[in-house]
Amino acid sequence: MLKLAVLGSGSGSNMQSIVDAIEAGTLDAQIVCVIADNPDAKILERAARHGIPAQYLSPAPFRTKLDGEAQDLYIRTMKEAGADTVVLAGFMRIVKPGLLEAFPGRVLNIHPALLPAFPGLEGWTQALEYGAKVAGCTVHFVDAGTDTGPIIVQKAVPVEDGDTPESLHARIQAQEHIAYPEALRLLAAGRLRIEGRRVRILP
Ligand code: GRF
Numbered sequence: 001m002l003k004l005a006v007l008g009s010g011s012g013s014n015m016q017s018i019v020d021a022i023e024a025g026t027l028d029a030q031i032v033c034v035i036a037d038n039p040d041a042k043i044l045e046r047a048a049r050h051g052i053p054a055q056y057l058s059p060a061p062f063r064t065k066l067d068g069e070a071q072d073l074y075i076r077t078m079k080e081a082g083a084d085t086v087v088l089a090g091f092m093r094i095v096k097p098g099l100l101e102a103f104p105g106r107v108l109n110i111h112p113a114l115l116p117a118f119p120g121l122e123g124w125t126q127a128l129e130y131g132a133k134v135a136g137c138t139v140h141f142v143d144a145g146t147d148t149g150p151i152i153v154q155k156a157v158p159v160e161d162g163d164t165p166e167s168l169h170a171r172i173q174a175q176e177h178i179a180y181p182e183a184l185r186l187l188a189a190g191r192l193r194i195e196g197r198r199v200r201i202l203p
Helices: 013-023 042-049 068-080 097-102 123-130 165-188
Strands: 002-008 029-036 054-056 085-088 107-111 134-141 151-158 192-195 198-201
Touching (some): 002 013, 002 042, 002 165, 013 029, 013 042, 013 165, 029 042, 029 068, 068 097, 107 165, 123 134, 134 165
Parallel strands (some): 002 029, 002 085, 029 054
Antiparallel strands (some): 107 134, 192 198
16 A cells, blocks of 8 residues: 655645545555645645644745755655655645655656646646647656656646636646546556656556
């Protein structure tokens, strides 16, 4: 069974989709800890409602990354909770090699765009402003780059003429909530093999 540590900064709807899959018996995993880099993140309340240990850990002094002693504390906390896999779920920071080395090949992220298009912030707004007709989301293994790791699952959605950033983001998020449990199910079943840039899905 996967032992997941979930890192988030916001609402936690992706974590909720993972909790729902676990509770429905469709994902063989346990969330052993939730950590937020923001004390007001709703993800903490959501986790607490499901009896999942959840805490805010200060990322100071860094603004956009998790590094140094702050990252060491995150790693220690996740290890002590028994985590073997790190799930970035709306965690608005770049993680550094120390964390990747502590959980080799076991750090996943979800990005609200069809990578390699529109990495970085607000992929849905980037897609809309660019005039893309198709948008979507990507679950990938995390490597040392930003949104560059090997891709596990992607889901596409249409961009509608009347879309606003909010309406497009909502359509993408509905797919995120399917994609993340799906990727974790494959990982839990031992069906993912990383071959260079490609992730092969074993039968
Ligand atoms: C999602 O759109 C995710 O792709 C992005 O941040 C958002 C997090 O949403 N990285 P939530 O906190 O899971 O609701």
